[in-house]
Amino acid sequence: MPDVITTPVTADLLRGALDVEHTERGVLPHRLPARARAQNNDPQLAMAESQPSGVRLAFRSRATVVELETLPTKRAYVGAPPRPHGVYELVVDGRPAGSGSVRNGNVITVDMTAGTADQRSGEPGTVRFDGLSSDVKDVEIWLPHNETTELIALRTDAPVEPAREHGRRVWLHHGSSISHGSDAAGPTTIWPAFAARLGGVELVNLGLAGSALLDPFTARALRDAPADVISLKLGINVVNHDVMRLRAFGPAVHGFLDTVREGHPDVPLLVVSPILCPMHEETPGPCFPDFSEMSEGRLRFRTLGDPAERATGKLTLQVIREELSRIVTQRSAEDPNLHYLDGRELYGEQDTAELPLPDELHPDAATHRRMGERFAERVFGSAGVFGAHRAVGDRQG
Structure with missing residues (x-):
């Protein structure tokens, strides 16, 4: 590349990260702030929040060539075919302009049967x-x-400067692996990114794989992050990890909402219940991976719960939806900017015949697109609760 210009990657070039850690080589974007990370002792969440779902470099330049040097950390699974390399997607003036991968990097090899x-x-x-x-x-x-x-180095053949502010509203979203982007084709087509593009908003994605568990430190991260509109997609991880009973779930949701409202008292706030997941509709968790087809590259999930356990307070998705709807109805009497969306409006009974969940738990790439389109229409559309005419937009936090 002639006349190479190397630009340090700094926080002002990043969108969608809540924290930036300085490393020996460069910087590591984080989706949870340092204080939240210090209170976490779960390796799954540590991995999830460090994966930059929704994070992007954003700059202006005349460059005809752009190179990004990185050190990725990849995952491999014993007994399974190699996973695809992560995808970097280029967007120029709002339009897709290319994609690529970095084949080098660290590799974490997971033995799911041994737990190592x-x-x-x-x-x-x-x-x-x-x-x-x-x-x-x-x-x-x-x-x-x-x-x-x-992120180690950004190299171009022309100077770069941080992207301009376009005045778009900031959408702060929290959810599970489905919001994180499990089985999506690439970072711009995870359903929240797809919905953000259609809705004309700036995404900050706190979709945390396996980790939407009503953790207080996550609520505080949401409380303290700038936002014009906020959505919380809750429930599936609580069921498939079997972490609490109905007695604890309701107060935990109230507490989570109370904390978010401390920083964003008037921002439009949408609680989204789980999409349809047949294995957990009437059957509690926990669920575990089924390794029997791993050698063919297929991983499925199975629930170990018993529908009869609902009588003892164990949670199913049907129970979760009823409780979330009840809580939002109760609170909205004093909080007119609090709203509820049944997740089955994004993926429901009719969708399962056409687009079944490949592993019984996560949507595929086509379903991510469908969910993004539906969320944009129902929530960011003219009649939606995040429609521009209805937003308060004070960017509290």
Whole structure:
């Protein structure tokens, strides 16, 4: 690349991260702040929040060539075929303009039957985009949603400057692996990113795989993050981890909402219940992975619960939806900016015949697109609770 300009990756070039950790090589974006990470002792959540779902570099430049050097951390599973490399997607002036991967990096090898994980250190690699227009343009590089990514260097053939503020509202979203992007095709087509693009908003995605468990430190992170509109997609992880009974769930939801409202008392706030998941509709958790088809690259989930356990307060998705609806109805009498959406409006009974959940738990790439389209229409549309004419938009936090 002639006349190479190396620009340090700094926080002002990043969108969608709540914290940036400085490393020996560069920076590591985080989706939970340092204080929340210090209160967490779950390796699953530590991995999930460090995977930059929804995080992107955003800058303006005349560059015709853009290179990003990174050190990704990839995952491999004993007995399973290799996983696809994480995808970096280029967006120029709001339009898709290319994609690529970094094949190098650290590798964590997980033995799910033994419950062990071994890490092997690797070398950095570079993703390159060329043939771009020499006009001044807005450039975004969306980082892999499912691969922890240390950012080392941004190299271009023209100077860069941080992206301008376009005045778009900030949408702060929290959810499970479905919101994180499990089985999506790439970082711009996870359903929240797809909905954000259609809705014309800036996404901050706190979809945390396996970790939407009403943790108080997550509520405080949401409380303290700037936002114009907020959505909380709750329930599936509480069921499939079997972490609480109905007696604890209701007060935990109230407490979570109370904390968020401390920082955002008037922001439009939408509580979204789980999408349809047949194995958990009437049957409680816990659920566990079924390894019997791992050698063919297929992982499925099975529930170990018994429908009769509902009588003792164990949670199913039907119970979760009823309780979330009840809580929102109760609170909205004093909180007119609090709303509820049944997740089955995004993916419901009729969808399962056409687009069944491949592993019984997570939607595939086509379903992510469908969910994003429906969320944008129902929530960001003219009649939606996040429609521009209804938003308070004070960016509290």
